[in-house]
Amino acid sequence: MKNLWKKSIERYGYPKVYITIFLILLLIIAVIQKQSIPDLLIDSLIRIGMNSILVLAMVPGIVSGTGLNFALSIGILCGILAGCIAIEMRLVGLTAFLVAVLINIPLAVVAGYLYGLLLNRVKGDEMTVGTYMGFSMVSLMSIGWLVLPFKNPDMVWAIGGRGLRVTITLVDKYDKVLDHLIKFKVFDRNLPIGTLIFFGICCLLMWLFLRSKTGAAMIAAGDNQKFAEASGINVNKQRMIGVIISMILGGIGIIVYAQSYGFFQLYQGPLMMPFVAISAILIGGATAKKASIGNVISGVILFQALLTISLPVINKMMPEGNLSEVIRIIVSNGVILYALTKMGGNE
């Protein structure tokens, strides 16, 4: 037994093992509380799909050696901007979603390129710089949302006629276009098959990319900079590619998130979003230097299932206050903290 414990810690790392145990405990309590287990599982599945691409966006950053992308909010801002432009063009349905994704790509490429230029000059401090670059861009864009010349009355404040609303609803636009793309009902609830398939395709593309020539060069650059340089790889270029892909995926990620959630959240909304994605991939067993598609899939499943299931279970145990939110803060930051201490130990 002790051996098994040791082996599983060695193989999966502390965060994954502890979170799995915690999740199983919550499920047992849920059964005792007579919560509707199918509902909990379907809710989890919806939230897993919702967050999946954002977590996937962490992979190119990590493998290219720029660490955890704390500035993913920059990509998220590009995605929200693209999503709003699609609404401004009065598009609906799948067309709107696809147009938003297409508009996002050039925006994220430009933003990622500029951010990449910066990151290549601050090697070793990417995470600290990234966090505050992300924060400052979110507040700069808050001014942007107020002054950008959007006209569609569905998005602009009713009074004054200027400035975008704090939450922009996607009902009658492209709400749930992916989630409900393929109708498949279980227990009278729609499963988000479309979103999950989209996630699967993205994972597959990422998997193929990492095995392509460019991908291999990127992994080499991230693994050992000096060695990569010696074997003729342009490390800065590889890091740049990693950052740009991460930003593009961040943008697509928020559009996928919004279609499932039903809203875009502007202003301070994207501020802490990178932290959620980072915790998820770390729970999946990634480190600041190594990540795989497997880490993404298991991480997003464990973390989002934990968040979804803990809400009703803990609220039933402790109706006062919002303890489930507290648990989210502790788990999410605790996991990041653990990864940071691990990183220091390796150096």
Add this chain to the structure above:
Amino acid sequence: MMSTKIELNDKKEKKYDIKQLIVRNSVPIMFIVICLGGTIASKLGPAYVLNELIARLDRNLLLVLSLIIPVLAGMGLNFALVIGAMAGQIGLITIKIFDIGGLPGILAATLIATPFAIIFGLGTGSILNRTKGQEMITSLILGYFAMGLYQLVFLLLMGTLIPVKDPEIILPGGIGLKNAIDLNLIKYSLDKIWQPAIMGVKIPVVSFIIIAFFCAVIWFITRTKLGQDFRALGQDINIAKVSGIDVDKTRLIAITISTVLAAWGQIMFLQNIGTLQTYSSHEQVGMFAVAAILVGGASVTKATIGEAILGTILFHTLFIVSPNAGKNLLGDSQIGEFFRAFIAYGVIAMSLVLHAFQKTIMSKAKRD
């Protein structure tokens, strides 16, 4: 021939010096310009601005000062200041429970907060000792993590494990502290001891004497053997190690001093505000203090008392005037508010970037 060459060199150096002086002080100079412009655009009277500024200095200076020592010791900006602030709030919540008001209340809160702050400081220090080179991101995340633990304690354990029943501070269900706790019992108890008004500007003399005392203490610490050790660590951690300084222990002391000062700073802050937002008073403490000291011209590796004072004045002037300035210039006070948030985050980001540039240049020079 020789002499002209030397002269030329001299001239070059002088020019470089002036240029460097402006470059070195570019951040405060820029902010002085922004603040003056903002004050004029806000159309607020000078008496109002001064009064507000004095109150904000009274509230914030000690918190900003608490950042100096970790910077000297090469640990960067201590974003985990919020952990110290929490210790201060623990002290205040305790005196609220025992209903000790006035000056004795402040003293009691300080006494209760100090051991907590020391323990928290040692804890923070030992984690930062395991993440050398990544102190700033670690202290930031540690701050968030501690906020979670703090909420857990005061939402769940108050009224259950910690037997407090007072309906004035406990939620109606009997478990957990209320969101806002009235601190009228100690409000202004330091400020109002002697508060003469000079030309319509009220000055809390005793509070400023306390702040001046802590400035002197920090100045004194930097001149002791301990202060020398801090500076040695800040210059080069490896050389410090070789020269026989106990690196980990010195870093622990630096961060503990910072945490204790932050706890006392938060008590001063809240005695002026008069209401404790149980779950959010401490949230922005680290960020605002860090932004303030950077605006004053400090950097990740260099900070002085003067920079802390100048920075607090400039940063908080910006805070006072930006909503009105935004309204008058752009027709929307919200723009001013977002602008100051952008300034706070932006100045931190820029300073971190500059620090990283310097590091890269230095390591390149070393390699060559």
